[in-house]
Amino acid sequence: MSINLGLSHLRAVVGVADAGSFTAAAAHLHVVQSSLSRTVADAERRLQIRLFVRTTRSVELTVEGREVVEVARHMLEEFDSGLRHVTGYLDGSRGTLTIAALPALAATLLPGLLSSYRSTRPDVTVRVLDMLSTEILHHVLAGSVDIAVTGSPSPHPDLVVQPVATDSFFCAAPVDHRFARSERVTWSDLAGEAFIAFDPATTSVRLVVDRAILEAGIGLGPVLEARTVGAVAGLTAAGLGVTVVPGFVLPMIEFAGLRHILLEPEVQRSICIVRHRRRPLSPTVQGFLDTVRTAATSEGPLPAGASWHVTPPTYGGLENV
Amino acid sequence: MSINLGLSHLRAVVGVADAGSFTAAAAHLHVVQSSLSRTVADAERRLQIRLFVRTTRSVELTVEGREVVEVARHMLEEFDSGLRHVTGYLDGSRGTLTIAALPALAATLLPGLLSSYRSTRPDVTVRVLDMLSTEILHHVLAGSVDIAVTGSPSPHPDLVVQPVATDSFFCAAPVDHRFARSERVTWSDLAGEAFIAFDPATTSVRLVVDRAILEAGIGLGPVLEARTVGAVAGLTAAGLGVTVVPGFVLPMIEFAGLRHILLEPEVQRSICIVRHRRRPLSPTVQGFLDTVRTAATSEGPLPAGASWHVTPPTYGGLENV
DNA sequence: CAGATTGATGCTCACACCGCATCAAGGTAT
DNA sequence: ATACCTTGATGCGGTGTGAGCATCAATCTG
Secondary structure (H helix, E strand, O other): OOOOOOHHHHHHHHHHHHHOOHHHHHHHHOOOHHHHHHHHHHHHHHHOOOOEEEOOOOEEEOHHHHHHHHHHHHHHHHHHHHHHHHHHHHHHHOOEEEEEEOHHHHHHHHHHHHHHHHHHOOOOEEEEEEOOHHHHHHHHHHOOOOEEEEEOOOOOOOEEEEEEEEEEEEEEEOOOOHHHHOOOEEHHHHOOOOEEEEOOOOOOHHHHHHHHHHHHOOOOOOEEEEOOHHHHHHHHHOOOOEEEEEHHHHHHHHHHOOEEEEEEOOOEEEEEEEEEOOOOOOHHHHHHHHHHHHHHHOOOOOOOOEEEOOOOOOOOOOOOO | OOOOOOHHHHHHHHHHHHHOOHHHHHHHHOOOHHHHHHHHHHHHHHHOOOOEEEOOOOEEEOHHHHHHHHHHHHHHHHHHHHHHHHHHHHHHHOOEEEEEEOHHHHHHHHHHHHHHHHHHOOOOEEEEEEOOHHHHHHHHHHOOOOEEEEEOOOOOOOEEEEEEEEEEEEEEEOOOOHHHHOOOEEHHHHOOOOEEEEOOOOOOHHHHHHHHHHHHOOOOOOEEEEOOHHHHHHHHHOOOOEEEEEHHHHHHHHHHOOEEEEEEOOOEEEEEEEEEOOOOOOHHHHHHHHHHHHHHHOOOOOOOOEEEOOOOOOOOOOOOO
């Protein structure tokens, strides 16, 4: 005989737990305080347990309350994400496609793909949200985007990942730098070099670069950090150091007149399409995936150092996106 | 602007999809048909999409309906299991402990543990549900049991698995069989032997045995299948063949007066405690886990071929149950 | 063609939920 | 110390959702 709790009970309990106050939670949930008070009391009555200890001045979770809230929060997240998956899918059926992508990919890889896609489905409204890689995965999991295009995503049981391209890392240096005249540059050559790095909090590139530096067993010279591609390119062009960027970023730093040299040993990241395992594939999404596959097999143009990951013609064994 | 669907809508839609009929689904959901008809229509109105094509004689899912139902089903499963986790946890706080276990473990391993547990918490009501290994994991995932004791469970992201013991496999033979006089028996020795096997549909032991036989690269003689330990032991004692059982089953076949010999190379299965990652640990569950740890470290008595998996005193790196 | 069964619809009613007003209790400020 | 403010709880009235009952049109069956 399971206890009958509704969604409103869960939202009320989690809301109060998060806000730490009935009044604040009520405002946040767009109901009046009295209603919320009743709903929480009702939940406690149904569970036959006290979830909060209230004094007239403060609200605190009980031990049991803390556990219940954790489970309830997960239930609500699952419910809401399910709802978003459904509405997103239905929007897709009505002609909307929402894609999350890394800024560099949104600027270089996506335009060509979307141009091809537009020619096959001119009626579809496409939204591109450029954001950081961790944010991207959250959006896919939460169901607020149809698919995502990102680099080497961390595995997750609810995510289906399909590599579509690989992207090599280059050293970019000002034209008067000694690297600009050399035929080849290795990671070890970066030892002691003044370096312009991406902000680790905002770009996933930094992670890969740090790791490669670590594996080369060297130390950099003075490091200068910047958040945007433009700033990094500008600082590099000004002679403040060299930098390392993936191939898909090269077109975006062209303006600065830098020279780029493939770093050896070659370090690659894979560019992947990520979608939620349980999100139904709407016609618009399916169409986009078809476009990507066509582009990959026909080897459409890509920036230097990047290449399509050609999907085998038969999908046996491989998870079909 | 997300669409506002309630649990009742989801239950109605999934119910109709499963029953294939409004009337049947209404009966199953304990509402009248008219109410269900309205609820589904309301869900379709809110989603602005047709989920079912109805003739007056049949109901069929649309393409979109099929996708929506799949997501909705998952949402309901998640919701209901969350509810069961909460109520199960609260029951635990009130003094109830529900354990799922393989029949052999419920008969041999659990009694001693529960006896110790009873001495520390005499007020707790303990329920033991013995069932097959696949069923066991379903119950843990669905939240209908606190924990489970089973052998080598398949990994699952929502399951926390803690090995507590290992169990070796023995060949059991009638006293007048040649194996009964031999010092050692290898898996290869089983080649061509008449064999009493467990029904593969009802016991997980069969899987392990089949695999070991396969790896030994031999074929058995005539195979006789039975479903219960008693039947297997009886058939073996009657001279109809030899059998292979794990150590925890040995006490249960003692009555038949069989001889058992450790099979070489030694094949083991690990006996594990399994719990749901998000299920809060009630005092009763925590107490039982403490009892198990105490029994393991004090090396309490076990059947032949079985040994405790002593948990390292520090839990660094290991997932603490 | 008559009867049975299907899902949809008009009607009524009950209950849950919401908002407003108010209260008691416990902090805060002068 | 006392007046004031903020907190959560509660009495009350209104409303909307959802349930059940009765019935209908459409269709299948014999």
